[in-house]
Amino acid sequence: xxxxxxxxxxxxxxxxxxxxxxxxxxxxxxxxxxxxxxxxxxxxxxxxxxxxxxxxxxxxxxxxxxxxxxxxxxxxxxxxxxxxxxxxxxxxxxxxxxxxxxxxxxxxxxxxxxxxxxxxxxxxxxxxxxxxxxxxxxxxxxxxxxxxxxxxxxxxxxxxxxxxxxxxxxxxxxxxxxxxxxx
Amino acid sequence: xxxxxxxxxxxxxxxxxxxxxxxxxxxxxxxxxxxxxxxxxxxxxxxxxxxxxxxxxxxxxxxxxxxxxxxxxxxxxxxxxxxxxxxxxxxxxxxxxxxxxxxxxxxxxxxxxxxxxxxxxxxxxxxxxxxxxxxxxxxxxxxxxxxxxxxxxxxxxxxxxxxxxxxxxxxxxxxxxxxxxxxxxxxxxxxxxxxxxxxxxxxxxxxxxxxxxxxxxxxxxxxxxxxxxxxxxxxxxxxxxxxxxxxxxxxxxxxxxxxxxxxxxxxxxxxxxxxxxxxxxxxxxxxxxxxxxxxxxxxxxxxxxxxxxxxxxxxxxxxxxxxxxxxxxxxxxxxxxxxxxxxxxxxxxxxxxxxxxxxxxxxxxxxxxxxxxxxxxxxxxxxxxxxxxxxxxxxxxxxxxxxxxxxxxxxxxxxxxxxxxxxxxxxxxxxxxxxxxxxxxxxxxxxxxxxxxxxxxxxxxxxxxxxxxxxxxxxxxxxxxxxxxxxxxxxxxxxxxxxxxxxxxxxxxxxxxxxxxxxxxxxxxxxxxxxxxxxxxxxxxxxxxxxxxxxxxxxxxxxxxxx
Numbered sequence: 001x002x003x004x005x006x007x008x009x010x011x012x013x014x015x016x017x018x019x020x021x022x023x024x025x026x027x028x029x030x031x032x033x034x035x036x037x038x039x040x041x042x043x044x045x046x047x048x049x050x051x052x053x054x055x056x057x058x059x060x061x062x063x064x065x066x067x068x069x070x071x072x073x074x075x076x077x078x079x080x081x082x083x084x085x086x087x088x089x090x091x092x093x094x095x096x097x098x099x100x101x102x103x104x105x106x107x108x109x110x111x112x113x114x115x116x117x118x119x120x121x122x123x124x125x126x127x128x129x130x131x132x133x134x135x136x137x138x139x140x141x142x143x144x145x146x147x148x149x150x151x152x153x154x155x156x157x158x159x160x161x162x163x164x165x166x167x168x169x170x171x172x173x174x175x176x177x178x179x180x181x182x183x
Numbered sequence: 184x185x186x187x188x189x190x191x192x193x194x195x196x197x198x199x200x201x202x203x204x205x206x207x208x209x210x211x212x213x214x215x216x217x218x219x220x221x222x223x224x225x226x227x228x229x230x231x232x233x234x235x236x237x238x239x240x241x242x243x244x245x246x247x248x249x250x251x252x253x254x255x256x257x258x259x260x261x262x263x264x265x266x267x268x269x270x271x272x273x274x275x276x277x278x279x280x281x282x283x284x285x286x287x288x289x290x291x292x293x294x295x296x297x298x299x300x301x302x303x304x305x306x307x308x309x310x311x312x313x314x315x316x317x318x319x320x321x322x323x324x325x326x327x328x329x330x331x332x333x334x335x336x337x338x339x340x341x342x343x344x345x346x347x348x349x350x351x352x353x354x355x356x357x358x359x360x361x362x363x364x365x366x367x368x369x370x371x372x373x374x375x376x377x378x379x380x381x382x383x384x385x386x387x388x389x390x391x392x393x394x395x396x397x398x399x400x401x402x403x404x405x406x407x408x409x410x411x412x413x414x415x416x417x418x419x420x421x422x423x424x425x426x427x428x429x430x431x432x433x434x435x436x437x438x439x440x441x442x443x444x445x446x447x448x449x450x451x452x453x454x455x456x457x458x459x460x461x462x463x464x465x466x467x468x469x470x471x472x473x474x475x476x477x478x479x480x481x482x483x484x485x486x487x488x489x490x491x492x493x494x495x496x497x498x499x500x501x502x503x504x505x506x507x508x509x510x511x512x513x514x515x516x517x518x519x520x521x522x523x524x525x526x527x528x529x530x531x532x533x534x535x536x537x538x539x540x541x542x543x544x545x546x547x548x549x550x551x552x553x554x555x556x557x558x559x560x561x562x563x564x565x566x567x568x569x570x571x572x573x574x575x576x577x578x579x580x581x582x583x584x585x586x587x588x589x590x591x592x593x594x595x596x597x598x599x600x601x602x603x604x605x606x607x608x609x610x611x612x613x614x615x616x617x618x619x620x621x622x623x624x625x626x627x628x629x630x631x632x633x634x635x636x637x638x639x640x641x642x643x644x645x646x647x648x649x650x651x652x653x654x655x656x657x658x659x660x661x662x663x664x665x666x667x668x669x670x671x672x673x674x675x676x677x678x679x680x681x682x683x684x685x686x687x688x689x690x691x692x693x694x695x696x697x698x699x700x701x702x703x704x705x706x707x708x709x710x711x712x713x714x715x716x717x718x719x720x721x722x723x724x725x726x727x728x729x730x731x732x733x734x735x736x737x738x739x740x741x742x743x744x745x746x
Contacts, residue, residue, distance in 0.1 A: 090221055090304070092344025096421045099341050104456060120205060120214075120222055127340035144213070154201045157190050159334045161461040162341070168410075168461060169190060169334075170468040176188055178474045 003145055004134040005122075006110075008152060010145050013134070015081065017062060017114055018042070037062045037083050037114075040071060047075075054078050062114060065093040069100045076107045084130075086115035095128045102129035102163035119148040126152055129163030184245040184553060185330045186475050187295045194338065195292045198299055202226050203285035210282070225305055225343070227273075227298030228284055229605070236603065237276045237284060238301040239291060243311035243329040243353070244272035244563075246554040248543040253294045255539035257287055266539070268524060268532040270596060270645055271350070272310050272556045273301055277603050299337055304345045304432075306336035306417070310352045312360040313557035316478060317519055317565045319511040320357040323372040323380060327472045328409070329353050331464065335410050342417050346424035347432035349417070350389070362558060364388045364397045364678040365650060367434045368416060373403065380406045386416060386446070387438035390644035394680050395435040400447040406469070408454075410462040415453035419446070479551035479566060484516020488570040503625065504576050504587040512565075518572060520550075520564040521557070522579055523586040523594065527619035530612040531597040532560030541582045549575050558647075559596055561589065591628045592636055592701070593619045596647055600640030600657065601664065607640035609657025609664035614638055614693050621694035622701075631701055634714040635674070650674040652715045653700060654681045655693070666693055670700065670726055671718045684727040688734075695737060696730055703729040 004013045015035040020026060026041035037060040043050060053059035060081030063069060072082065082101060084094040094113065101107040112132035113125050119140070122133060140148060161168040169175065209219040227238035254274060258266050261283050262276045269275050279287060291297055300307055309332045311325045312318060332351060336342070352361040355372035363369030369385035381403045388397025404412045420434045438446045495502045510519040522542060524532050542562055546554050549571045550564035557563060567575055579585040588594045595618065598604065600611025615638055622628055637651030648654030654669035665687040672681030688696050703726050704714045718726065
């Protein structure tokens, strides 16, 4: 069973990400039994068929970097898991998608980063609202994944407001004026 | 300049630890080349022709004496004894070893410096007028706003992996000295009818392969909302900027593709959600940032100083330096001094360890410890008493920092070019040096008058050639280095892109080409007209004809001699 980082710990995970093969139609793809994360296109096309599994908490939806998270807004209360795919780690659209899901659409369930998810992006991913990080299978050894927990909070007191820090530093902390500091 | 508090310092310290760990994992083979590249770039580390190049951030060009001493130490210990001022006010070292970079970053952190986001596809160092806070024509001091933007953009979790690099510049003076029209976001500090401070926002400017002048997307964004508005711009860009082609990934391409009205509409729609949100600035926060700039309190002095006037009258060389390298200050009795890094024969922008130290000494003795770096690759002592100018001049002159050529033909802006840079098509520095050697006579330089000559070694345009009155661009023709010449470019309030005069030239032709351009100007100029004014009045064709006619004549003469 693959291991992922969830809520700050390394955990076993049995969700299966369903990716369409080249040319495969979202309307026709077969969904395995058990916990599955389906592409947005499949969800939008087959919503009536999939609702029961979503309500049972065994079906999540993943967004591609080019997807508009607003398309999922009406369903966010029913979904326990939403994932965002990073086709390449340097493709940063997923950070904005996560931010919008958390801060605009009020999504409070599990938000999982999938695809090319690397340790050195964990801090930024976490602050944009991802609470589950699923590196590509085989990218990290179990020991490396354990060590990677150290990268979850590289910056202890970031300047910005974000999904995890609703206030920017200047509203969150008392920052001393020059005259308040000893010379 | 801005003094860190414990939070600023902690973030920089945490960055040093992070990069040391990342570099360690890279050297141990745990991080691939592709995975490490954006991490090192966002710490200013390029892999260059000879060695890694380290670009150190100089936020909006502000430096302190102790920082220059640290730069001198780094130059001596880890480099070959010198550093280089870049065209975005940063400082670069060309010869450090990758293994030493974490240690260098540690030393920098000790003096409130870093290399954060000086490269890579992220929000880069915010730049501003080098004379901010002291310029006589300033409406609003941009530095506190730059610092607020610096903090907002530093490790912003949403905008670290943009489609391409992103540059912001801020101007608060009558004359734009920050090239805001050639930035991804150009901010102009203005006041509305009620006297409220705000920003006119330009988007989509940039030089590079596809030079574009930035366009106005907002006439007035109130100061409280500026982070929200910038966030809206960045989010639209991050989600919709092109990622399929690095050459079409800058925001200017998105703005062109959508059209300014549609781009502005999308930004407004995003801004509607963010307006008055948590990142809305407060008076307390602005006051705190302003208060952490430990600016000297300058009491006005008598406008004239008898001893200074006497030295001006007695010493022609001093008077020439004052005329060219000293600028008006907003406080009577003070002046800003430009220390020229354009001594003929030296790479434009290079500073030796000894010069770093001397400038630190001068700043401490005469300029309240403050130094600025300029995008024209010089250093500035922002506040010097007029009575001290002679002493500053003597010491600067002894160190080769008082060439009285600011704003003249040999005050050349130049990228490092093919001698150092991996991207370059051609060398830049030897061209600059050859032109400086040709125009070494100061009286002749003064006669030519104000002119800006900018050289880039490739179309990435680090040398800002598009906006030079004369622009030189290195191009590759069948593996050989050639140079394309533009004239009529301009920076500032009337920013304009230069026009190509015709086919490119070989390196050894360049001093002659510049001579032809200058001679055509001298033959056609009206009284008091600058080179640029003459180009505007008589047109490019006249200069083009002269340059190629004289080139043909030279080639013909050569053939006759060789025949």
